[in-house]
Amino acid sequence: MASINAPLSVNEITEQASNFEYNGHIKLRHWLRSADTMQKEAQVYEAEGNDPQTYLLLYRHAQLVLNFLDKHPEKHLPENKKALKAAKDAVLRDLEKLEVIRPRIAKRHEEYQERRKAQLKALEALEGRHDASTLPRELDGLSLQRSRAKRRSYEKATLDAGENRSLAARLAQREVRRRDAARRSVRQAGVSEEEEHERRVGGVWGDWEKELRRESNEVDDDLSSQIQEVARMQNGHQETPNFSRPTSFQSPSSYQYPTVPHKSAQERWSSSDGKPAALGTSPALPPKESYRTPSDAAPRPPALPPKPPKPSVPAPLFENPRAPPIPGKYIDVAPAAPPLPEKYTETSSTNPSNSEFDEFNFKPNAYLENGDALRTLFLPPDLRENFLKVASRNTARNLETCGILCGMLKSNALFITRLLIPEQTSTSDTCETVNEQEYFDYVDKEDLMVLGWIHTHPSQTCFMSSRDLHTHSGYQVMMPEAVAIVCAPSKSPSWGVFRLTDPPGKQAILNCRQPGIFHPHAVDDIYIEALSPGHVVMLPNAPLDVVDLRPKNTR
Template identity: 65%
Template sequence: MASLGAPLSVAEITRQAENFEYDSKIQLRHWLRSADTMLKEAHVYEAEGNDVQTYLLLYRHAKLVLEHLAKHPERTLAENRKALSAANAAVARNLAKLEVIRPRIAKRHEEYQARRNAQRMALEMLEGLDAKNESLAEKRYSKRRSFERATLDAGQNRLLAAKLAQREVRRRDSARRTVRSQEEDRTGGLWVDWGNEGRRSDSETDDDLSRQLQEVARLQDEHKTQNFSRPTSHPPTYHYPSIPHRSTHERWPGTDAHLPTQGTAPARPPKEQIYRESGTPARPPPVPPKPPTAPTPPPFENPRPPPIPGKILDSESQALPIPPPIPGKYSPSPTPQLPTPPAEPLDEFTFKPSAYLENGTPLRTVFLPNTLRSHFLAAASPNTRLNLETCGILCGILKSNALFVTRLLIPEQTSTSDTCETLNEEEYFDYCDREELMVLGWIHTHPTQTCFMSSRDLHTHVGYQVMLPESVAVVCAPSKQPSWGIFRLTDPPGKQTILNCNQPGIFHPHAVDNIYTEAVKPGHVVELANAPLEVVDMRPKGER
């Protein structure tokens, strides 16, 4: 990760981008997923205006793909060709983007250097500093004027982090609905859920289509029947109901009398006979009384509005008081309007690294919802009762230099009492790509064992940590104490030990003791209350 201090030069960023470990023994599919994760991170940093981190990731991606993956022993395998071709195409697009970002970084670094030199000269003139005290004064001045966003501690700003995660999830959902609405307009009002289409069966698709067509049929003439089974290559012909009108053949309801023909006026009703006394001239009927009106004030009285409360008027000479304002219209069920809180500058800061690898590499904070374990154990409870393991994938987003777990994905899997294997791996990776999610780790149960990382767990987790150094493994042991733990491989020596391990068998010992460590308290994982979390279960209904 690029430095969060003074602006770096292009040469310094390039050196950091080239400083990563590459091992051709790691399967190409893991490296391709790692390259894809780099692009996702770069896109987030680009949207946030972080040119330095965007340049670093795009440059590292290009170097990884062009110099290393192009020579990987598995590059010729059929299952890797498509993904490798897509990675090369992404590099071609990103090279032009690097050319646009490079001048901005260089200009910012030059401006920083110019300001730094001007500050030094000003301090020397105003304070008469000698060479010994110059560095101290310069440090004081740099604290008064910062050229970077404010950096916050993740553990001390959990409430702000929760608000940031909630707002970002809402923003993404709103953007997704906008895209769908635009797609609906282009398709003439028949929206197809492209994001979920891949995981829906043909029967579900047919059911949705059938329900839509039945709704159309309900709005049409109830006496006409149409066949709405499946659409054909020709669009169906809809018979819209005719507009009702009255004709000469229509009858009054409940009678057989025909309506008068057009142009024939109806007969006048007989006049009401007026009875009067003999000899008295006929008088028109009395005019109905007018509706009651407001009482007229008595004459010679000057009506005045009531005085304003709390104000005494002079009886001899005072200007008329201002009448009270007209009250608003009455609302039968008024909805209370809560005061709108002031907008918080949630984008004006970045979270600083909360921990470091053993080799000194900083680790970004991973915010974990505190409801994750309860939701996962509820989904895993049928397997736990049968002494079978269950696993899930932790997916999330990158925001303000921190990683947020926002979705628990439970893929199709096969389990024993000691192992758990995911099936259709490409399905949940494709799902993450469609939903623009990053894979941040995994979670699994030990139904009857203690909370630890077995050799099988270590070999599983190394694939995640190769893709993302901050990846974590959560172990839940509901029948033991402690009942859960959050772990990562040490780097070094754990990560390198597992990558170079060629021992046969699922479970085997390793000569190194310090292979994995806790990732929380202390570590780079922070549990977050009120954090958004969605559970997506991809298992067949009979296996849940």
């Protein structure tokens, strides 16, 4: 990942982007899915204003597609032609974005170099030094006195994922509800609400519409207060535990965090006492009175406001003295708030606050064996229970069941928010997905990312078989954080969360040419547990939906 605090040059970022492993023996369809995932990641980082990481991903995507996938042995297969063409078309659009982002990265690096030179020169003058190599690393261009107005998104505060799980859960809930609302507004033709509701067979946020109305204001306040508290503690030089070697991703304890207002966006427009907080002390009632009494009789405006309700609406039809003057409209909405303010509250409390609550990134808590950082992967605790319920029929018949772990990228962390059960065929030792295009289309339509997979061992212990290792290599080849969850309900331990070591595990599997479904591997430590202190963190109250794409007669 591109550095967050020490600005890299364009050449340094492109060098990082070109440093990835390609294996032509992996099927082209898997590489195309990896390329699509890179595109989705780049879109998220671009929306968050992270120029270095956006540039890295777009450049890597272009390198992968043009230099490797376009020469893949399976490029001429009919099922790959359409997807490969779409990937190359995306590269053309990416090149335009790269040209726009490149000057910003170059300017930022130049400013960093100038600032660093000025700091070193000032310190040499103050301390009488002439050997700059002995100066502390804390002066690596981190201008702690920069104003908040100049702070960019890639210079956000970095929070520890394990210590801020409550905040992470609320952010995930908020983002899932936002996406649900957006998806409903642009629902594709042919997918009815009944069908979507039927597919959502599990999850704590099934009644998300009700929750969206109920928490539209309180989520803003809770998130704001939590972020304020975290910023206060860290500004007070309370350091978080260091789980790994020092890197450029970790910010110093004296980082000046931006201030987040306590009030929600709606409260800023209309406070509880009736005064619009954002506009000073201008009262709301005089404009209404002048609007209701357009006559020129200025000396008697106070006597006119109580008169309109009497002739316009009979008293038995309503009890609220501030109801709209048209009886028909009032009767339709009498049990609830008027429709226009409700819509305004929902949109105004969602969009502006996104920028207010995105003033931080989750820092990496774990690293690959080669030293590369792993982003935190948040795992809902109830995912395993929901999956075992779905798999119970197969488990009773000693058949494996598999599911796909889908989710999203937010604030430099990955959130598993959807458990997808694809159509599949099973034996006691294997599980194969069928009609993969259906679940690929579903993932694309829902704007999800594939973050790993889960499967059962109905009668075996909890371990990664050679078949499992080869399957997982396709997930982890371009998504280092991807995990494989194994559930062995009849054994102890009954489950585990794993990833391939890198190196040597991933390289050994990708280069393995042994025949047969099950075979041994000579490499030790080929896979490792990924739960904390690894990069996977359990996230209580995390949003989770379970979607079963299997035909009903096979569930």
